[in-house]
Amino acid sequence: MQRTATGLPFDDIRNLFLDLPAANAEAEAAARARQGQLVKPPGALGRLEEIAVQIAGWQGREIPRIDRPTVAVFAGTHGVAKRGVSPYPAEVTKQMVATFTDGKAAVNQICGVFGAGLRVFDLALDIPTRDIVEEDALTEAECAATMAFGMEALAGEPDLLCLGEMGIGNTTVAAAIYHGLYGGTAAEWVGPGTGATGTVLAAKIAAVEQAVARCAGHLDDPLEVLRRLGGRELAAMAGAILAARMQRVPVVLDGYVVTAAAAVLHALDPRALDHCFAGHVSAEPAHGRVLERLGLKPLLDLGMRLGEGSGAALSIGVIKAAIACHAGMATFAEAGVADA
Ligand SMILES: Cc1cc2ncn([C@H]3O[C@H](COP(=O)(O)O)[C@@H](O)[C@H]3O)c2cc1C
Numbered sequence: 562m563q564r565t566a567t568g569l570p571f572d573d574i575r576n577l578f579l580d581l582p583a584a585n586a587e588a589e590a591a592a593r594a595r596q597g598q599l600v601k602p603p604g605a606l607g608r609l610e611e612i613a614v615q616i617a618g619w620q621g622r623e624i625p626r627i628d629r630p631t632v633a634v635f636a637g638t639h640g641v642a643k644r645g646v647s648p649y650p651a652e653v654t655k656q657m658v659a660t661f662t663d664g665k666a667a668v669n670q671i672c673g674v675f676g677a678g679l680r681v682f683d684l685a686l687d688i689p690t691r692d693i694v695e696e697d698a699l700t701e702a703e704c705a706a707t708m709a710f711g712m713e714a715l716a717g718e719p720d721l722l723c724l725g726e727m728g729i730g731n732t733t734v735a736a737a738i739y740h741g742l743y744g745g746t747a748a749e750w751v752g753p754g755t756g757a758t759g760t761v762l763a764a765k766i767a768a769v770e771q772a773v774a775r776c777a778g779h780l781d782d783p784l785e786v787l788r789r790l791g792g793r794e795l796a797a798m799a800g801a802i803l804a805a806r807m808q809r810v811p812v813v814l815d816g817y818v819v820t821a822a823a824a825v826l827h828a829l830d831p832r833a834l835d836h837c838f839a840g841h842v843s844a845e846p847a848h849g850r851v852l853e854r855l856g857l858k859p860l861l862d863l864g865m866r867l868g869e870g871s872g873a874a875l876s877i878g879v880i881k882a883a884i885a886c887h888a889g890m891a892t893f894a895e896a897g898v899a900d901a
């Protein structure tokens with residue numbers, strides 16, 4: 562395989578899986594012991610306790626901190642959008658990127674509430690990826706380079722990385738990735754996205770079915786599924802999740818589309834998402850099923866189906882609260898409260 566000036570070939574990506582760091586077991590054990598001493602009945606904070614313990618493990622300290630939560634939104638354009646698979650026109654992608662920059666989208670408001678930074682990565686929006694029904698979305702060099710670009714999400718040294726995406730037509734692409742990875746029928750994976758019904762929904766199912774059929778024989782390699790059926794924001798998010806793992810930074814996934822990038826990594830190695838939280842389960846019908854398959858329990862279930870990182874950003878509040886309790890509560894002994 563040739564090394565290119567623009568990025569890493571897939572071999573270099575695969576090599577990262579030989580050395581996936583694990584969480585620090587000692588820090589986890591210390592955090593778990595601390596949870597047992599805090600002024601509350603054991604287990605009374607439910608999943609907040611496990612969130613704190615997990616983050617302690619990734620940060621390698623009994624009392625972790627979240628000071629720089631960051632939402633990285635990756636935007637890409639899709640050739641398949643010309644097939645009428647979304648109720649919205651493809652121009653919306655660029656227009657929403659401008660709206661993020663102006664601070665006027667939903668995700669901006671949610672970031673503001675929780676003091677999270679927002680970074681928007683615009684991926685060659687004037688050059689849509691190839692229509693997956695007819696051709697592979699990306700070459701290997703393009704896909705690997707885009708994964709490497711996604712690793713830039715770690716550049717500001719976030720201590721919690723939340724992922725989001727923008728790309729009209731990308732719920733079709735996500736459905737194609739799931740159908741490619743997991744089989745079943747196209748209709749099982751396709752949902753309304755921004756609101757597809759009738760002929761739009763039918764076009765979506767047909768596109769997913771044809772795209773995946775075109776790639777038969779190449780579906781046992783998850784990176785091939787990503788490059789043939791994916792798109793730039795999907796590749797970049799996969800790179801970001803992987804880079805975060807190498808740096809032991811916990812990641813929060815958003816909805817159906819972000820989870821498709823994560824699913825590619827999980828298919829390469831089931832340990833690949835050990836540092837990931839599912840911020841929420843989206844209203845997209847297949848999302849809950851995918852999360853179960855990935856062994857991820859969503860933090861929130863609010864019927865949201867927006868994408869752009871909104872569900873991941875909202876769960877920062879839950880994660881910050883989990884850490885605040887873990888760090889700030891007294892033990893029974895410190896508070897002079899009688900234990901059971
Ligand atoms: C105004 C607007 C804002 C959005 N923010 C995220 N998405 C979401 O919708 C798109 C995927 O849905 P589909 O596959 O049906 O096109 C993605 O861009 C996603 O992030 C939006 C969509 C619209 C219309």
Ligand SMILES: O=C(O)c1cccnc1
Nearest residue numbers: 754816817818843866868
């Ligand atoms: O769950 C998602 O990620 C989603 C749902 C609808 C539209 N865009 C994204």
